[in-house]
Structures are given as structure tokens and as C-alpha cells.
Amino acid sequence: MSAKQKILVVDDERDIVELISYNLTKEGYQVYQAFNGKEGIEMAKQVNPDLIILDVMMPQMDGIEACRLMRAMPEFKSTFMVFLTARSEEYSEIAGFNVGADDYIAKPIKPRALMSRINAILRRNVVESEVPVEDKLEILDLVICRDSFLVYRGDEKITLAKKEFELLYLLASRPNKVFTREQILKAIWEDSVVVTNRTIDVHIRKLREKIGENYVYTVKGVGYKFELD
Structure with a gap:
């Protein structure tokens, strides 16, 4: 585990912050702490973490607003x-x-399960960086730039959350191929991260809101595809 990987823990319950920080430090991560959303944003600007753990309910600014x-x-x-x-x-x-969350973990904290989830999420970053992929996809009227996580439609720049972008890139990389929900979950969230079908539905809905309805299609009872005319 690289000590350079930095994690910011933001929660107003100090005992929770200490518990998570202790376990992350044992795993070899560099850990930073904040105790409300405003502090979390300021600390994130200072340390540029690889991953941020945010409590939802916090004083001054909650986790949803801080993430947004x-x-x-x-x-x-x-x-x-x-x-x-x-x-x-x-x-x-x-x-x-x-608002762009990559995962969602419920309290009470189970340290071993939490570490497994965090390790899996950050390991994806390492794996992705080692596999050569196309930096840019041009499909229909979209230009999908993997290095910047941006999508362009003509002169319009469309900003997506990380998981929304990964979902679009996966579907657009194999146009007209139907990806089952299981394939999408395995490719984007991995087996060790517990998510539901609703997770995919939410991301698809947000993706369509941002890029339009005429790209990603639902194949009822099966999954989704990026359709070419």
C-alpha cells in the first residue's frame, strides 16, 4: 500500500473519526481529519486527498452539500x-x-468491512492507471476525454461525476452492445463493493440529465447500451 495515498475523514463524531483514522493508518494510508463540511472542504484544498469519507449529517455544512x-x-x-x-x-x-458519491457506507462502522471497501476503491485507481486505454472517444456528436473526465458536445462542455463518466465511457466504448447490470457493477464498482440496482438507475438518470436522452438506452430486463443510429 502506497503511503502517498491520502484519505480525508470528515465527521462531527470525533470517536468515529479516530476509529476510522486508526484503521486507515494501520493500512498505510496518510490520514487527515475534519469535523464538519466547511472544514472538510478547506482541508481537502490543502492536502488534495485521493479519497474523502464524508458523514452525511454534520453541523455548519452537511456532507451532501460539501460533496456537491x-x-x-x-x-x-x-x-x-x-x-x-x-x-x-x-x-x-x-x-x-x-451529487457524485462513489460509494455509501452505513454506520455502525465495521472496521474490517470498511477497510475492504476503501482498499477496493483505491485499488481501482491503480489498476486503471496501469492499463492503456484510449484517451479520447469520439462517438455521434460527443467527444469523451478520459484524462480530464470531461465530455464535449460541439462547443458545450459537460461535467460528469466520476462514476457517471466511467459508466458513459464503458457503454460508449462498445456501442450497441448491451451491458447487463451485473457486468456494469463488476466493471465500475467491483465485487467487493456492495451496491444495488438502484445505484445504477440513479447514475443512468443523472447521466441522461446531463448529456441528453438520446444516447443511453434501457434494454428492459437486461441492462443498458449506448446506441448508434
Whole structure:
């Protein structure tokens, strides 16, 4: 595990921050702490972490708003964002994915399971960097730039969250191929990360809102595809 990989933990419960920090440090990560959303953003600007763990409910600024603001900043477009919360309501999970979350972990914290999830998320970054891929896809009227996580349609620049971009890139890289939900989950979230079909649906919906309805199509009962005329 590279000591250069940096993780920022943001939670107003100091015992939770200390528990997570202790376990992350044992795994070889460089750990930083903040105790509300505003502090989290300022610390993130200072240390440029590879991954940020955000509690949803915090004073001054909650995790949802903090994530939304950071996703609007160029330096955090590809930073992994993981939500940590005791709330189990569906709308809370959907709100997290809507602002660009990469994963969603429920309290109470189980250190071994948490470390497995974090290791898997950051390991994807290493694997992706070692596999040569096309830096740019040009398909229909879209230009999809992998290095900048940006999409262009003519002169219009479209900014996507990391998982939205990965989903679009996966589908566009094999136009007209139908990807099952299982294939999408394995390619983007990996087996060690527990997500539901609703996770894919939320990301597809947000993707369509940003790039338009005429690219990604639903194949009922099977999955999704990027369709060429």
C-alpha cells in the first residue's frame, strides 16, 4: 500500500473519526481529519486527498452539500467520495449519488468491512492507471476525454461525476452492445463493493440529465447500451 495515498475523514463524531483514522493508518494510508463540511472542504484544498469519507449529517455544512461543492471544483472531479451515515432512508442514499458519491457506507462502522471497501476503491485507481486505454472517444456528436473526465458536445462542455463518466465511457466504448447490470457493477464498482440496482438507475438518470436522452438506452430486463443510429 502506497503511503502517498491520502484519505480525508470528515465527521462531527470525533470517536468515529479516530476509529476510522486508526484503521486507515494501520493500512498505510496518510490520514487527515475534519469535523464538519466547511472544514472538510478547506482541508481537502490543502492536502488534495485521493479519497474523502464524508458523514452525511454534520453541523455548519452537511456532507451532501460539501460533496456537491467539491464536485464543482476542477481539482476534485476525479477524487473518490464515500458517504458515511447512520441514515437508512432511500432518499438520503439517492441524494448522495446525485451529487457524485462513489460509494455509501452505513454506520455502525465495521472496521474490517470498511477497510475492504476503501482498499477496493483505491485499488481501482491503480489498476486503471496501469492499463492503456484510449484517451479520447469520439462517438455521434460527443467527444469523451478520459484524462480530464470531461465530455464535449460541439462547443458545450459537460461535467460528469466520476462514476457517471466511467459508466458513459464503458457503454460508449462498445456501442450497441448491451451491458447487463451485473457486468456494469463488476466493471465500475467491483465485487467487493456492495451496491444495488438502484445505484445504477440513479447514475443512468443523472447521466441522461446531463448529456441528453438520446444516447443511453434501457434494454428492459437486461441492462443498458449506448446506441448508434
